[in-house]
Every structure is written in C-alpha cells, then in structure tokens.
Amino acid sequence: MLRVEALDVRYGEVPALRGVSLDVRAGEAVALLGANGAGKSTLLRAVIGLLRAHAGEVFLDGRPLGRLRPERRARLGVGYCPQGRRPFPGLTVRENLQVACWAGGAERTRRVEEAFALFPALRDKAAVPAWQLSGGQQGMLAIGRSLMNRPRLLLLDEPSLGLSPRLVDEVFAAIQAIRAGGVAVLLAEQNARLALEACDRAWVLRTGEVAQHGPARELATSDAVRAALLGG
Numbered sequence: 580m581l582r583v584e585a586l587d588v589r590y591g592e593v594p595a596l597r598g599v600s601l602d603v604r605a606g607e608a609v610a611l612l613g614a615n616g617a618g619k620s621t622l623l624r625a626v627i628g629l630l631r632a633h634a635g636e637v638f639l640d641g642r643p644l645g646r647l648r649p650e651r652r653a654r655l656g657v658g659y660c661p662q663g664r665r666p667f668p669g670l671t672v673r674e675n676l677q678v679a680c681w682a683g684g685a686e687r688t689r690r691v692e693e694a695f696a697l698f699p700a701l702r703d704k705a706a707v708p709a710w711q712l713s714g715g716q717q718g719m720l721a722i723g724r725s726l727m728n729r730p731r732l733l734l735l736d737e738p739s740l741g742l743s744p745r746l747v748d749e750v751f752a753a754i755q756a757i758r759a760g761g762v763a764v765l766l767a768e769q770n771a772r773l774a775l776e777a778c779d780r781a782w783v784l785r786t787g788e789v790a791q792h793g794p795a796r797e798l799a800t801s802d803a804v805r806a807a808l809l810g811g
Contacts, residue, residue, distance in 0.1 A: 586600070660721050764778075
C-alpha cells in the first residue's frame with residue numbers, strides 16, 4: 580500500500596532523513612522505532628505531505644504522492660494523528676470528531692458513534708469541551724478524529740507519549756482493533772516493546788537513516804536495535 584523510496588528530508592541545510600526506504604502492506608501494522616531525533620516524526624510528516632522531500636518519493640498504491648498537498652493525500656486514504664494530540668480546545672468532544680469528517684448527516688453521526696465504540700471513555704465526555712479532558716482522553720480523541728474519514732492507512736506519531744501505563748494499554752488495544760478492522764498502520768513509537776508486540780514488522784531509524792528492519796519478533800531480541808534505541 581505505502582512505499583517510501585530513498586527519501587531525503589532537510590531542515591534548511593541540516594539533513595533529517597537520508598535515503599530512507601520502507602513499505603507498509605495492506606492490513607498490516609509496521610513500527611517505526613528510534614531514539615529522540617532519529618527522524619520518526621519527520622518521516623510521518625513527509626508521508627502526509629507536511630514536509631517536502633529533497634529527494635526520493637512516496638507512493639500510495641503505486642501512485643507517487645510527491646506533488647500532492649496533504650489534504651489530497653488524506654482524500655486518497657491516508658490518516659494522520661500527530662504527536663501532541665492537538666484538540667480544538669473550544670469545541671466539545673463530539674464537535675472535534677464532527678469537524679474532522681467530510682461526510683454529512685447520518686453518515687457523520689455513524690462515524691462519531693464508531694469513535695465512541697472504540698473509545699468508550701469519550702462517550703461520557705461527548706458534550707465536554709476538549710480542553711477539559713485528561714491527557715489520555717485527549718490522546719484517544721486525537722486517534723478517533725484521525726479515523727473520521729475512514730483512512731486505509733493510518734500514521735500514528737507517539738500515541739503513548741505522556742500516558743500512564745493503564746492508558747497506554749488502552750491505546751494499544753485500540754490500535755489492534757483499528758488494524759483488525761482492515762486499516763494499515765505505520766506507528767512511530769519510543770515504547771519499543773509495546774510497538775514490536777503490536778506490529779508485524781519494524782524499521783529502526785538512527786540519526787535519519789535506516790539502521791535495521793525486519794519481522795518484529797526478530798527485532799525484539801536484537802542487540803543492534805537496543806543500541807539504536809539507546810543512541811549507542
């Protein structure tokens with residue numbers, strides 16, 4: 580479904596990604612691992628189109644995306660949940676979900692209900708302004724919002740960041756449910772253990788380059804992966 584080929588991304592003259600290639604197949608979950616500054620968020624932002632690649636290309640179903648704006652990539656089926664949650668604070672939980680949906684009327688209502696089914700804690704907060712939610716609830720809202728247009732591929736950036744262990748487990752259970760529903764997932768995550776347990780394959784980034792990739796179960800016991808995650 581997704582293919583990234585020899586991607587270079589720079590911030591000014593500073594290279595952030597160098598020759599990164601990876602792929603995500605339909606219906607699978609792929610982990611993107613690495614220490615802080617390894618380039619995980621940069622790669623997701625380049626896939627959705629928020630950053631322009633200096634070289635290389637991103638393909639969705641064989642179609643090059645390099646010249647397409649982020650909203651066009653979203654229309655083609657790419658969902659994006661950024662790091663930091665970023666709810667619309669002046670809107671209620673329900674309104675945060677509704678505003679992210681292109682469908683209208685009854686279909687929009689059905690999709691809001693799907694988000695509440697995935698995250699029951701949000702249903703009780705439906706009429707509450709988003710700024711009043713806990714950090715964990717805001718994280719659930721961000722993921723639910725990214726699903727409102729039923730993407731075929733979902734990009735998740737550090738969904739466990741700042742959450743308690745209990746809420747992390749809830750979020751990862753939801754990721755498994757999303758994947759079971761047929762949505763492919765590319766998950767950037769520092770919690771390597773949970774990410775490798777939840778995913779089929781993984782790519783490890785180290786200072787903007789691919790350090791290792793392969794089946795998640797194999798990488799879970801790799802000394803090279805530990806070194807890359809620790810920055811050693």
